[in-house]
Amino acid sequence: MTTTVGFITPEYPHGSVRQTAGIGTSLGNLVPELVKKGIRVILFVYGQDADEEIAEDGYILYRIKNRNYRFAGWYFNRKFLQDFISQKIRIHTINIIEAPDWTGITAFCSFPVPLVMRFHGSDTYFCHLEKRPQKWKNRWFEKVAAKNADAFVAPTKFAAELSASLLEIKKPVEVIYNGLSTDKFKNQTPLDFDSGLLLYTGTLIRKKGVLELPAILKEVWKKYPNARLVLIGGDAPDIKTGHQSTWQLIQESIDAEKRHLVEWLGKIPYQQMQQHILKAQVCLYPTFAETMGMVTIEAMAMQKPVVSSNFGWVSEIMEDGKSGFMEDPTNHGDFAQKIAMLLSDNELCYQIGKNAREFVSAKFDSKMIAEKNIAFYQQILKNLTQT
Structure with missing residues (x-):
C-alpha cells in the first residue's frame, strides 16, 4: 500500500x-x-x-x-x-x-x-x-x-x-x-574564485551574527585591506535597538572609507545564489541561532571553505579544521584570523572545500x-x- x-x-x-x-x-x-x-x-x-x-x-x-x-x-x-x-x-x-x-x-x-x-x-x-x-x-x-x-x-x-x-x-x-540535493550543488572549478571575496547569505538579522561582521572585517583589513564582503538576503528590523534596518546598522559600524568594500545585494532568486557562492573565496556564517544551518551546508557542498560560529549544532555539520573552521563570532580577532588564514592560502581553501564536499555528500545527501x-x-x- x-x-x-x-x-x-x-x-x-x-x-x-x-x-x-x-x-x-x-x-x-x-x-x-x-x-x-x-x-x-x-x-x-x-x-x-x-x-x-x-x-x-x-x-x-x-x-x-x-x-x-x-x-x-x-x-x-x-x-x-x-x-x-x-x-x-x-x-x-x-x-x-x-x-x-x-x-x-x-x-x-x-x-x-x-x-x-x-x-x-x-x-x-x-x-x-x-x-x-x-x-x-x-x-x-x-x-x-x-x-x-x-x-x-x-x-x-x-x-x-x-x-x-x-x-x-x-x-x-x-x-x-x-x-541537500548534492547533485544540484556542484563546483566544477574550485580553484576559480574572486580572490579576497567574502560572502554571507541569509537574513540580515542580529541572531545570524551579522552585526559582528564589521568588527571582524576591521581585523581582516589589517592584513588584507582590499578584502570585500557581499551580503545576500532580506533586511530585518533589529529587536534590541528598535532600528528598522539591520543593514543600516552594519553600514554605520564600518568606517566611511571602507564602506565601498561591503555590498548588500538584498534578496535574489534562489536559482542565482549558486553563482555568487562560486565567486566567493570564503563563506562566513557567524550565526548565534540555528537548528542546523542549510546555507552552511550549501556552501560546503560547493567546495567553499566556511568560517562559522562554534555553537551547539555546528559541530554536527562540520569538522573543525578539516571541513571548515569554527569560532565564536564575538571573538572578533580569532574569527578574523581564520578568515585571513584562508585568504593567504589557496591550497588550504581547496583542501578544506574538497573535504567539505565529501563530508556533506556522505552525511546530508x-x-x-x-x-x-x-x-x-x-x-x-x-x-x-x-x-
Missing part, C-alpha cells in the same frame, strides 16, 4: 507561494525525493493570500488563506485548518501528518492520523538561544502543540535535546538531518535522508497498529 504523507507548512518553494525560507528549503529538498521513492505527498501551505488547489507531478499543494474572525482568530484559524486538513486526510487517505514547531500551528488541533512535529526552530527555542524575552502566548501555543504531537523529529541532536527540554517533551526525539524519513514514518505507523 502506498504511504501518503501530509505536510502542514507556512512555506514551500513553489511559484504560487508568497515566500520561502528555512522550512520551505528543507521541504523543497525532502518532498521530491519522497515522491521519487513512491510516497504520495499533500502539502497544506497556510497563511496565503488565496485558497487554491494545485496538482503537480507527484504531489498536491493546497494554498490556504487566513480567515478573519472578530474574536480569537488565533483559535478559530487553527480550528479551520484542523477541519480542512481532516477532510483532505479522508479524501486522499493520508496516513500521517507533519507540522513545524514554529508558532505551535497545531495547538488545539486534533487529526484522525498520527501527527509528527519537526523542530525547524520554535520561537521558544530561538528566544532561549538569543537570550531575549518571549511572549507568553507564543510559548503557550508551542507547548500545547508539542503536547498534541504523537512523534518528534529534529535536524540535529542539539536541536532535539534543547527543544525537548524547553517544550517539556517526554517522548523520544528522532534525529534526521535536513537533506537528500536521497539517503529521504530513506531515513520514510523509515521513521513507517515505524510510527507500525507502532500504531501494534497498540
